[in-house]
Amino acid sequence: MHISIILAHPDPKSLNHAVAFAARDTCRELGHDVVLHDLYAEAFDPLLPAGEIPRDGNVDASVARHCEEAARADGFIIVHPNWWGMPPAVLVGWVDRVIRPDVAYRFEESDGGEGVPVGLLKARTALVLNTSNTAEERENKIFGDPLERIWKDCIFDLCGVRDFHRRMFRIVCTSTAAERAVWLEETRQAVAACFQAAG
Secondary structure: OEEEEEEOOOOOOOHHHHHHHHHHHHHHHOOOEEEEEEOOOOOOOOOOOHHHOOOOOOOOHHHHHHHHHHHHOOEEEEEEEOEOOEOOHHHHHHHHHHOOEOOOEEEOOOOOOOOOEEEOOOOOEEEEEEEEOOOHHHHHHHHOOHHHHHHHHHHHOOOOOOEEEEEEEEOHHHOOHHHHHHHHHHHHHHHHHHOOOOO
């Protein structure tokens, strides 16, 4: 399997990096091909130029490479913190530029403007791994867990990826080394459960 890992956190010493690397290593141990993109380290440009918006728009070489990898992926692992109930801006920009028409979805010719897409992604499984400093009860009661809605319903389901899994690690700012070790083990277990060993 080809697994695409997308990491969005500015601090290379972050828990997010450790989680992404644990996911990468587990995928490799399972016999999968892995591409890990650290969007901050790569200085991925999140700004969507107007000329890129049309489905036949001009896409620069680096974005085209991301698009090719996304189309080829058998599975996705997305790693990022919960910032204001959203992914970091660089990751939102990655979605804007890479999860694009004729790569991740298309509209039927008969579409009357209602915008119901047909998913095109080859991948069938997505695992989203988040970190947060918001307690679970508060997240669910006050905010309604917007990250679940964004990734499950607004992105992956729309693009044809139906097998969706998500894990939130919290509360990071007060966590101990022992707690983080447990979270990394949970990451490895989640990856192994979602992406079985290559046969």
